[in-house]
Amino acid sequence: MRHPRNDTVAAPTRTCILGREQAARGALIRLALAPDGQVLPDVRAKAPGRGAWIGVNRAELIAAAGPKGKLRGALARAFKTNDFAIPDDLPDLIAAALERNALDRLGLESRAGTLLTGAERIEAAAREGKLHALYHAADAGADGRGRLAQAWRVGTDREGSDLKGLALPLNRPILSMALGRENVVHIGVTDRMAAARLGDALDRWLQFIGPELTPAPCETASQGASPPGQSGQPAVTTRRGI
Structure with missing residues (x-):
């Protein structure tokens, strides 16, 4: 485990609002509702209020944000309101x-x-x-x-x-x-x-x-980080089900 000081405590999990898959909170991306109604990234999960978690990649998010995508509906359910705006450049x-x-x-x-x-x-x-x-x-x-x-x-x-x-x-x-x-x-x-x-x-x-x-060699940072037994678990990817 990456946190040997407390192995018995599982990392907090969240559910991706798009794929409905669960993953450790640190592997997902939190979206927060700003005071002006804009949906903005909160990658450090520090913003107050309701949040929505996604575990998709950029291309999948762009597809979900399209006219026939389900991003707006998923955010409305997570934020308990329809009064918000999704920036056109949210993936960026x-x-x-x-x-x-x-x-x-x-x-x-x-x-x-x-x-x-x-x-x-x-x-x-x-x-x-x-x-x-x-x-x-x-x-x-x-x-x-x-x-x-x-x-x-x-x-x-x-x-x-x-x-x-x-x-x-x-x-x-x-x-x-x-x-x-x-x-x-x-x-x-x-x-x-x-x-x-x-x-x-x-x-x-x-x-x-x-x-x-991502230029070659194309491996995840955790795969490239340490030999087996020296680092911890590989990162969880939740990118399907959109």
């Missing part, structure tokens, strides 16, 4: 909020000292078995990605496996700004719980924007 707003949440998590972990940057430092940690997650900028070179992935496999006794890092749909300047460091090309996570927290934030974002916007 959600994607931007999830991206910002993931970048904020990167910044928090960087300030906490749980991240490494610089290929040489990451490679050394990987070979010593100290790496729990590995990420790359979208414009990172294939040779650099491959070298670090090989070091990670060696350090975890998984040579010959498909263990590798995750290329994020973010280029170097954006990652550098998020971490407050210069020329961030590769990111290594050296703390197991930090890898779980970061994996959760990235999974929600990448699953929402969909694989067409």
Whole structure:
């Protein structure tokens, strides 16, 4: 489990208003009703009042928001009112909020000292078995990605496996700004719980924007985070039934 300090307590679950599937609250996206009647993303689930939870990706949300979709009816039932407006760019707003949440998590972990940057430092940690997650900028070179992935496999006794890092749909300047460091090309996570927290934030974002916007290697952040037994459960995806 990702929270060994209290394994007997199950994570809170919510039901997707579109697919009617249940999942852990952290795997879904909350929509809230703003004071002006606009439906807006509340990805940190902090806004007061009634909320509606969705577990679909961007393309599925666009379809559900169409004239023949069921988003409006589902929101009316969740909010107990028909007095609201759905922004035309709601999918874009959600994607931007999830991206910002993931970048904020990167910044928090960087300030906490749980991240490494610089290929040489990451490679050394990987070979010593100290790496729990590995990420790359979208414009990172294939040779650099491959070298670090090989070091990670060696350090975890998984040579010959498909263990590798995750290329994020973010280029170097954006990652550098998020971490407050210069020329961030590769990111290594050296703390197991930090890898779980970061994996959760990235999974929600990448699953929402969909694989067409995620560069190869296309694996979820939790899959790319840690070898079996070192991280926790994979993220739950609830994207069907619309």
